[in-house]
Amino acid sequence: MKFDLSKMYEKLLSWITTNGFKLVIGLILLYIGWKIINKVIKILANIMKSRNVDPTLTSFAEAFSEVSLKVLLVITLMSYVGFDIAGLAALIASAGLAVGLALQGSLSNFAGGVIILLLRPFRVNDFIEASGYSGTVERITVFYTHLVTPDNKEILIPNGTLANGSLINYSSNDTRRVDLVFSVGYDDDIIKVKNVLWDIINKNELILKTPEAFVGISQHAASSIDFTVRVWTKQEDYWKVHFSLLEEVKLRFDEENITIPYPQMDVTLTK
Structure with missing residues (x-):
């Protein structure tokens, strides 16, 4: 032609x-x-x-x-x-078939947006993790959900992906549990260690009394005894408690002469 x-x-x-x-x-x-x-x-x-x-x-x-x-x-x-x-x-x-195939992704994302709006798996200002990304939901548009990461990057995730995939919503409940592991040496007094950890927990005003906190030995590792600490706090205080416990435990262990072991390698030289 x-x-x-x-x-x-x-x-x-x-x-x-x-x-x-x-x-x-x-x-x-x-x-x-x-x-x-x-x-x-x-x-x-x-x-x-x-x-x-x-x-x-x-x-x-x-x-x-x-x-x-x-x-x-x-x-x-x-x-x-x-x-x-x-x-x-x-x-x-x-050309309906060709147009339909071309718009399949967009239509899927639009339908995903409607599903998100109706089922509310998350809301604006919720902190979620999905598709390998995590951040705060800034807005939900027709085709994409906009996340802002803690370091202020914007991530666009298709609504269809969010509606059909798995996601974690860290803001859905009012409280969150902080899980930490602290290691001490085999020569340290484990009763003393537990008392120090409980003292730190009881003095932290951001840690909730209910549900009750937990402190216990979780593992006899190769060079350390590992203590698992689990405490509950308000969702918005999660990172404050997380970082404050790490700092307070290190300071108290130093004061109480409790050792924090680290990997070592003995090398013997023979002549």
């Missing part, structure tokens, strides 16, 4: 001559409409926030409304300029 470039050029020139003015007006309206939609979306988001609407619903509704309004704007202006929208729709329908 040969293309007559001269005829195509004549048709294009004829279309521009006929619809050129509308095309210019359409581009101007597109710019103005785009700005108005952005403003409306911001107003909608502020209204929802002022009425204490769930942030998860707010972020998804904001993204869905923005996409819908902008697609509607583009279709309307294409019709105004002179594009055959009915013919375009028929062309898309006739």
Whole structure:
């Protein structure tokens, strides 16, 4: 099949001559409409926030409304300029299978967003771990969930992946358990070690009394006796307790002359 470039050029020139003015007006309206939609979306988001609407619903509704309004704007202006929208729709329908395959990932992500919105496996501001990444949920859009890592990196995970895969929600419960292991030498008094650990736990105001904490020997290792410490705290205090215990135990062990063993290798030289 040969293309007559001269005829195509004549048709294009004829279309521009006929619809050129509308095309210019359409581009101007597109710019103005785009700005108005952005403003409306911001107003909608502020209204929802002022009425204490769930942030998860707010972020998804904001993204869905923005996409819908902008697609509607583009279709309307294409019709105004002179594009055959009915013919375009028929062309898309006739190529339905190919379009469906091309949009399969996007449709899956959209459906995943709806599932997340309905089932609420996590919410905005929850700290989750999924697909090998962990971070705080910043917002949930039509196709992606945005996470912010503790070192302030933004990660986009497809909604379809989150809806169909496994994830850990560290914020779903009010309390979390801090699990730590402390090693001491075989020559140390294990009763003294337990008393020191319990004293540290009882003096830490961020550690909850209920559920009760646990301190016990978990392993006789090659060069150490390992004590497992399990304490409960509020979800928002998890890392404070984690780091404070590590520091306090080291300081107290030094004060009490409790040794913290480290790997050693004896080398014997023979002549």
